Amino acid sequence: MYSNGDMFWSRVGLLLAVLGFMCVLPVWTVHPSGGLCVSLETLREKLSSSLRRRYMKQNFPINYTVKVRYEEVFRLHNISRLQQEEGVLTSDLQDLWLMVNQEVVKKVLRVLPERHPTRHRYLTELEKLFRMFQQNYDAEVKKDTDEERELPVRIQNIWDRLSDRDYKGWRSVTPKSLLDNCYRTMHCLFQQQCFRDQEGEYDYCSILHWRKGKREIYHSTTQQPTTQTLPTQEPQPT
Numbered sequence: 001m002y003s004n005g006d007m008f009w010s011r012v013g014l015l016l017a018v019l020g021f022m023c024v025l026p027v028w029t030v031h032p033s034g035g036l037c038v039s040l041e042t043l044r045e046k047l048s049s050s051l052r053r054r055y056m057k058q059n060f061p062i063n064y065t066v067k068v069r070y071e072e073v074f075r076l077h078n079i080s081r082l083q084q085e086e087g088v089l090t091s092d093l094q095d096l097w098l099m100v101n102q103e104v105v106k107k108v109l110r111v112l113p114e115r116h117p118t119r120h121r122y123l124t125e126l127e128k129l130f131r132m133f134q135q136n137y138d139a140e141v142k143k144d145t146d147e148e149r150e151l152p153v154r155i156q157n158i159w160d161r162l163s164d165r166d167y168k169g170w171r172s173v174t175p176k177s178l179l180d181n182c183y184r185t186m187h188c189l190f191q192q193q194c195f196r197d198q199e200g201e202y203d204y205c206s207i208l209h210w211r212k213g214k215r216e217i218y219h220s221t222t223q224q225p226t227t228q229t230l231p232t233q234e235p236q237p238t
Contacts, residue, residue: 035136037194040186043129046122047183055122056108056176065172066107071158073171074100075181076207079188087152091141094189096158098137101182102130103162108175184210 074097082088105127112119151159161167187195187204195204203209 036133036140039129039133039136040190040194043126043133044183044186046126046129047179047186051122052176052179052183055118056179057174059116059118060175063174065174066111066178067170068104068107068173068178069162069167070169070171071161072100072104072107073173073178073181074185076184076188076205076210079185079205082154085152085154088155090189090192091145092151092155094137094141096155097182097185097189098130098134099162102127102134104178104182105130108178 079093082093105123109119109123109127112123161169184204191204
């Protein structure tokens with residue numbers, strides 16, 4: 001037989017357990033893909049506006065550009081157009097996003113001197129975070145993909161051009177613009193899984209969203225890459 005005191009504390013314990021469950025329930029609801037969203041949130045922090053500006057703009061000569069494939073300039077309007085194609089899945093676009101941006105980071109790393117601050121203080125770590133995200137992505141998203149499914153023609157053509165050794169559609173783009181694209185398209189493609197807005201206020205796939213509040217507007221250049229030498233030491237504060 002339980003005493004009145006035992007029954008009281010038993011009920012208190014049960015109430016605390018219920019309250020604890022209710023506290024963590026919203027987290028499960030917002031982020032059903034736990035590991036995926038945690039790794040994506042870490043990427044988002046590393047791709048913050050202040051870090052992109054410091055390491056991908058201020059540490060480079062003015063108007064410095066790198067050569068990338070046209071398909072690697074992956075912007076919101078590219079997503080919008082591809083979504084209109086018959087048979088294109090969100091996972092198809094997420095696959096492209098991951099591959100394109102991993103390659104973009106590698107291309108910028110290739111042009112940096114070994115002692116350049118952006119290399120060892122930013123991009124090397126960013127490259128590791130992409131690999132960590134890919135592990136979670138493969139485990140939580142790719143495992144449900146039909147390996148025998150034939151990709152839509154438009155998507156397959158993009159993959160073919162990304163691996164074409166005789167490619168001729170090169171573009172010259174500023175390093176910061178490439179990561180600006182990465183940041184915005186990441187929010188668009190993973191909004192439903194990890195960046196859901198409970199009040200429906202934000203549409204990360206809308207270009208207008210990124211123009212509100214004087215947000216940075218995408219800018220790229222089609223000029224030939226500059227021949228300026230990259231600094232090997234971080235600029236001293238003035």
